[in-house]
Amino acid sequence: MKQSDIALVIFMSAVAVIASFFGFNALLGDPDEKLETVQTATLITQTAPNPDPLVFNPNAIDPTVTVCIGTEDPEDGSVDECGNKVEDKNNQNNKTKEGAE
Secondary structure (H helix, E strand, O other): OOHHHHHHHHHHHHHHHHHHHHHHHHHHOOHHHOOOOOOOOOOOOOOOOOOOOOOOOOOOOOOOOOOOOOOOOOOOOOEOOOOOEHHHHHHHHHHHHHHHO
């Protein structure tokens, strides 16, 4: 490239930057003029109100505990109240006892 070509590219780049600056500034406007009013939050007190006793009942049912309702209990006793095989539990207990000895 010749020196005149490089100078022309630099000149055109500068003109494009200046034109885009003023063009976007005219299009978007001055940001200092765009002010918004915001509601302020109310002060939170240090004390919390007591919870509703209907919601936070200390005698309520614990939802994290497994509750089995309506399971069938065969007469031979091979299944406990939750439908688990009793033989499997006995085998697991025996294995843990043997492993401990």
